[in-house]
Each structure stands twice: as C-alpha cells, then as structure tokens.
Amino acid sequence: MLNRNCEVKLDVLNDGDALLDETFEQFREAAQYVADYGWSDNPANIIDSKSELHDATYEEVREQTDLVANHVQAARSLAAEALDSCTELYFEEDQAISKPTFRGTVVVYDSRTITFNDDHCTLSTTDGRVTAEYVFPEDASDTPFETYWEDPAWEKSSATLHKREGTYYLHVNFQKEPETDTSTVENGTVLGVDFNVDGYLAVTSTGAFLGNADFLTHKRDVYERKRGNLQQTGTRSAHLTIQSMGDRFGNWSEDYLHRVALAIVLEARRHDCDAIAVENLKQIRERISNASKFQQWAFKKLQEFVAYKAEDYGILVDDVKPQYTSQRCSHSECGFTHEDNRDGDEFECLKCGKELHSDYNAARNVGWRLVQHWLKSGAGRANCQVALKSGTVNGNGEFSPTTKSGSTGSPLTSPRL
Ligand SMILES: [Zn+2]
Structure with a gap:
C-alpha cells in the first residue's frame, strides 16, 4: 500500500471549537489512562500489546469519557504505539525511557469518525459531529493537495486533528493500492x-x-x-x-x-x-x-x-x-x-x-x-x-x-x- 500525507487548515463552523477542544482533552485522558495502565518502571513488564491493553481498559475508558468507540480505540492504539516505542528504545537501542505523556492537541480519526466531503469534513466529537471547511492554499498547483486531494485514486484513509496557536489542522493520510499488473514482456x-x-x-x-x-x-x-x-x-x-x-x-x-x-x-x-x-x-x-x-x-x-x-x-x-x-x-x-x-x-x-x-x-x-x-x-x-x-x-x-x-x-x- 502506498502512503502519502498532507495537511490542510480547517475553519471550524458554528462554534464547534469548544467541542473539538473537549474532544482533545478527553482523547488525551484516554490515551494517558491506557499508557498509565501499560507502563511499568521495570521495562520487562511494560504492556504494549494492543489487544491486551484493549481488554484491560476499553470498558473503563468508555465509561469515564464521552468519546465514541472508535476514538477510544484510537487513543488506545496511540498509547500502545508509544509504549511499544519505549520498549524498542530500551531493549533494542539501550536507551533510558520514561512513561509516555500526552498533551491535549491530537485526535486520531478514521473512516468511522471523519467524513470527507469536497469542501468540508465532519468530525466526531464528545457530543455529535462538528463541521469544518478546508482552507486550501491559494495556489494549489504543484502542491500535495493537487496530487492527492483531487486525485480520486488516492483514498483518504485516516487523519489526525491538531491545534496549533488556536488554529485547527487536519493531517490526512492518503492511501493507494499499487496496481500489480505484471503483464509479460515478450521481447524486451x-x-x-x-x-x-x-x-x-x-x-x-x-x-x-x-x-x-x-x-x-x-x-x-x-x-x-x-x-x-x-x-x-x-x-x-x-x-x-x-x-x-x-x-x-x-x-x-x-x-x-x-x-x-x-x-x-x-x-x-x-x-x-x-x-x-x-x-x-x-x-x-x-x-x-x-x-x-x-x-x-x-x-x-x-x-x-x-x-x-x-x-x-x-x-x-x-x-x-x-x-x-x-x-x-x-x-x-x-x-x-x-x-x-x-x-x-x-x-x-x-x-x-x-x-x-x-x-x-x-x-x-x-x-x-x-x-x-x-x-x-x-x-x-x-x-x-x-x-x-x-x-x-x-x-x-x-x-x-x-x-x-x-x-x-x-x-x-x-x-x-
Ligand atoms: Zn572480464
């Protein structure tokens, strides 16, 4: 699978900011809860298996937060990956590690939690969906937008929402299946x-x-x-x-x-x-x-x-x-x-x-x-x-x-x- 990323600025409509900010915070809490659960001061005891972390934390996080199911899972995956990179650093690269700490400015979206439309998207929050318009650069020619955004062959697979200096950005991952038509070459x-x-x-x-x-x-x-x-x-x-x-x-x-x-x-x-x-x-x-x-x-x-x-x-x-x-x-x-x-x-x-x-x-x-x-x-x-x-x-x-x-x-x- 071929992967590309590109970032687009968002203009959040109808006072959706507060809901997104609340989602950031709860997503952070969820990821932190899972990281706390999986962490151990003895690196050999760190739990970084997604399924194990899921079984141990899912119900609890669902109860404690207003996040939709896929956000709970995405937060768990984020924590699992952070824990996994800790054990990798420790065991394979002999480096000192510390417990992953999450800030509240990332939410991971998948096809169940974000809907992409031509000029806007809708995003799941802790309380329903928020609509945000894309703010494309004025001259999109020869930018990733033109290549990936406008080419239907590239599928928008997932995205992470970020907030920097009061502005929301969507970091979109595009995927495309490499077509493997290995038609034979007769004489070549x-x-x-x-x-x-x-x-x-x-x-x-x-x-x-x-x-x-x-x-x-x-x-x-x-x-x-x-x-x-x-x-x-x-x-x-x-x-x-x-x-x-x-x-x-x-x-x-x-x-x-x-x-x-x-x-x-x-x-x-x-x-x-x-x-x-x-x-x-x-x-x-x-x-x-x-x-x-x-x-x-x-x-x-x-x-x-x-x-x-x-x-x-x-x-x-x-x-x-x-x-x-x-x-x-x-x-x-x-x-x-x-x-x-x-x-x-x-x-x-x-x-x-x-x-x-x-x-x-x-x-x-x-x-x-x-x-x-x-x-x-x-x-x-x-x-x-x-x-x-x-x-x-x-x-x-x-x-x-x-x-x-x-x-x-x-x-x-x-x-x-
Ligand atoms: Zn020779």
Whole structure:
C-alpha cells in the first residue's frame, strides 16, 4: 500500500471549537489512562500489546469519557504505539525511557469518525459531529493537495486533528493500492538497478548514479540522536515532540525515496526499457547483513515506489537474485566471476582487465540476470537485452550501439538528489 500525507487548515463552523477542544482533552485522558495502565518502571513488564491493553481498559475508558468507540480505540492504539516505542528504545537501542505523556492537541480519526466531503469534513466529537471547511492554499498547483486531494485514486484513509496557536489542522493520510499488473514482456529491454547502503542509493545499468545513501543515513542519525535526547529528558511534551518529529522525518525520507524512484523510472523511459530489474529484497538483506532496519525499510519503499511509478508507463518491474552481481564481470561475453574483481567502488576484471565503477558493474549484472531468466524460462523472449549507457547487450554478451542520434546523454545527476 502506498502512503502519502498532507495537511490542510480547517475553519471550524458554528462554534464547534469548544467541542473539538473537549474532544482533545478527553482523547488525551484516554490515551494517558491506557499508557498509565501499560507502563511499568521495570521495562520487562511494560504492556504494549494492543489487544491486551484493549481488554484491560476499553470498558473503563468508555465509561469515564464521552468519546465514541472508535476514538477510544484510537487513543488506545496511540498509547500502545508509544509504549511499544519505549520498549524498542530500551531493549533494542539501550536507551533510558520514561512513561509516555500526552498533551491535549491530537485526535486520531478514521473512516468511522471523519467524513470527507469536497469542501468540508465532519468530525466526531464528545457530543455529535462538528463541521469544518478546508482552507486550501491559494495556489494549489504543484502542491500535495493537487496530487492527492483531487486525485480520486488516492483514498483518504485516516487523519489526525491538531491545534496549533488556536488554529485547527487536519493531517490526512492518503492511501493507494499499487496496481500489480505484471503483464509479460515478450521481447524486451531491461534496465538493471543496483541498490546500496553507502555511496549512491541506486545505480542503473545505463550509468545513472542516483540518490545519496550516506546523506539519507546521516539525516536518520541526526533524527535518532534528537529522539534519544528527548526520550532521556522525559519532559511533559517530549513524547509528542518525538511523534511529530517522527512524522516529519518519515515524510521527508519518503519524499526523498520517491524522487529517486521517479529518476529510476525516467531513466528506464529514456532508454526505451520495457522492464526494470531490481534485486530481491530478502536477498538484499542477506547481502547487506549490516543494513539497519531503516535502510531495509528504505529499500522496500524505494522498490514499492519504483513499481508504482513504472506501472504508469507500462514498465514491468521484476526482481532477481543478487548473488555474485558484484563479483561478476559484466563486460560483453566475459562474465568472469571472482571476489577479487572488486575493490570497494572499483571493479577491475582479473581476466579481461575491464574497469568499471563497481555499482555500475553490479547494475549491469542485475539486468543481465533478468535477461538470463527470461531466456531460460522459455519461449517468446529470444530478443531481450540489457540497456547500457550507449547501447544494449543481449544474453550472449553481444553489444549493439544505440542508433538514435543523441538519445543517450550524460548520466542523470539531479542536484536535488
Ligand atoms: Zn572480464
């Protein structure tokens, strides 16, 4: 499932403010009640299971508050997630933790508690519904609003209501099912893509070096450090600050990966490719055994985004096993495979002497693997080839230069990436 977020300012009608403010307060109390219940000074005894917390607190919170059932559940989920991140910080990252504390300026809405209309929404409160009009930016072109709000393919799945300096904002989560029409490619040109945890995030068989993995990791480290410091201060607002910081970092990193994915797909288009070959995610995890959870998440997202974008252009995305893609010489029919061929960023074939950037060499091999798979899998795909910088190479290693004049420019190096 593809996820996007965007925020819209609200103009609350008919004195609904008081009801929303009361809902904020009761939602806060509900989340706090659950967090208090689940918390223990001994981290091993913290209860963060949603079902366990639900069973223990639901009836009580329903009685104590005027919240609708789905708000009680949403408050419980919010508390469960906060408790879960406490145990994760403690057990997996060895950090000091303190009991989650909630401020009263967040309410989580789902399809039962919010109704989206064209120019307004209605929101459940502690006493019936409140109507609020959207306040869109004057120029909505090229903003998330135009992309997600007006495109019916994006479903508004959930939302959180916030209040900042007296103004209400709705943070809307949009979802879209990636259509997985893997229509077969009879005879096709393949773009190979190699993913990395350092240096360039993605390198293509056509020699495009895209995204900066070190920059992404650095931004993540900065965020984690801030989060750790906040967690240790244990102040009243620390937990919600962590939450909004997490949202912001999540949006930023998704957007970054989104742009890299788009650049990959545009590269495939530029070289008239019918398919994009990527490494199998499970095997990337094995190959890069020191990849952090975040990096694994990033690869997964990147592949999702590539698959989704590619589909718009009718380009197939298929994964291949990445074994030996970094050790094999991709130069025409050579194919010599040896671990000493590669030394960091440099690939120099011990047999034929060909020198290439090692990620570029790997990307060519990823493409080659898909071509091999097609050739072996049988009929109809005899004329398939890998797209290279200035031509293509077929399954036998035969190179054909690009015939179109000027169709292959310099490697795509977007300064934004
Ligand atoms: Zn070689």
